[in-house]
Amino acid sequence: MSQKVLLIEDEPHIVAALRFLLQREGLSVSDHDNGADALDRIRSIKPNLVILDIMLPGKTGMQVLEEIRDDAQLKDLPVLMLTAKGQRKDREAAETAGASLFMTKPFANQDILQNVKKLLQI
């Protein structure tokens, strides 16, 4: 059974590109476009990996990450953070909040695939 990836990203064309890339690698991909009820979606889908954008409507990716780490069932879930703000303080904040890996936009497809495989250990 293929591993599941949940993309939490509000830019539909980035979602379309990532969805294609990940499905081509044999992964099952779902997406969600806001932070407000992201945690419910994670609980419902039970993904093996979450790719989480920082700038989201409703709730920031950082707040969603904190909720994930505070949840006993989800605290070990691998989370790959994405942001358009590549400043050091964002990276540090994401690491402190418990991001498994952090990538800045724009990214190369091969780099994100490499990181996804690393986190899914495939």
Place this chain on the structure above:
Amino acid sequence: MARSLTGTRIRERRRGRKLSQTDLAKQVGISASYLNLIEHNRRGIAGKTLLAIAERLDVDARTLSEGADRAHMLKLREAAAHRADAGAELEQLEEFIGRFPGWAKLLDAFHTETKYQKESLLALSDRLNNDPFFAEAIHLMLSNITAIHSTANILADGGEIPGQLKAEFLKNMETESGRLAKTASDMINHFNSPAASEQFSDQSNGLDRFFERHGFYLPELDAGTAGPDTYLDAIDDLSDFDRGELGDALSHYAAAARALPLEAFLDKAGELHFDPLLLGQAFGVSLETVLRRLAHLPQTDGVPEFGFLKVDSSGGVLFRKELTTLHLPKFSSGCPLWPVYRCLGQPGHPVRAIMNTPTGENFLTYSTAIQAPVNSFGLPPTLTATMVFTTDFDLFLPRSDRQSLPILDVGLHCSVCPRLSCSARRSAYILE
């Protein structure tokens, strides 16, 4: 005491006019050997001989005897301090200006230009970091670029893509590139808007440049023989906003000069160790008036040089006079530990303290905040705080007073402050 370089200046002027020592000596009625001794600073010169030589060399006698003006010297000293690594020979500065006036002027001009260019860059950098429109536009552009880049990679990597999906990807790229072009265009329009240009221009020019050009001392205004309009009428290229601001600053200066006439003020200041509170009491004026007066003193021997900073309650800079050793912010606030900011939280409670900077400079500071009269119900009072500072306090402050003063370890701006564990830090140190 520096040796007199009158002779050196005579020699350089004479050579500049391609006049032999013998000819000049003959024309002013002295022997060539005596002129030779004068030119090598081994004999003093004054009175009629000096006047005769000055007349023959077509130069003011005072220029020959006093050399470069103090403001010019200070600017070149500032240039040397700015690039201390160059090892400029400061002890030969006056000789340099005397011997190579054109080169000295060029160096001065380059330094001034560099300074203003740096300030322009700081203004731009500040703007780029703090402009909410710009931050949003960059975020949008990076998202557009990510979508285009990622989709283009998929189309270009040679893998199989179902026809319908391929068409969808091409459509996505077209949409995203259109958005990218629009955001870029909006950004250019934003930076070209009259409001943006005016704001940038206001911050770059006007008040600061005017007072810097005059060394913050205007003899005629100070003496009451000229009013603010004399200076305002002489300037053409000033925006209405700058003109109003400059008019206010000149009026405040004139008022301080009237209340504290220069000669009487300096006499009393020497007697009272430049203590601004005692000076205010002696002349019956506010502490703020005394602090402003200290910012507008002639730069002569025995008078300490004071820097000046006036900020509003958000920390925005309203008026500033830098010292070579303390660069003041122009577009953002300085170190939050400076006493001037502390005063904003305690109007009416002036602070006297020594600021110790990371480079080891000590500045004696006096700060106070005042509340403007409220002229409307429901609005909070407007506060401003003023700080004067000097490194010259050895000249006037008794040792016993110095030892009793609190010493504050402060910085200049977080980005260049090596006090890494400071609890007031608000941005990263960039010189690691």
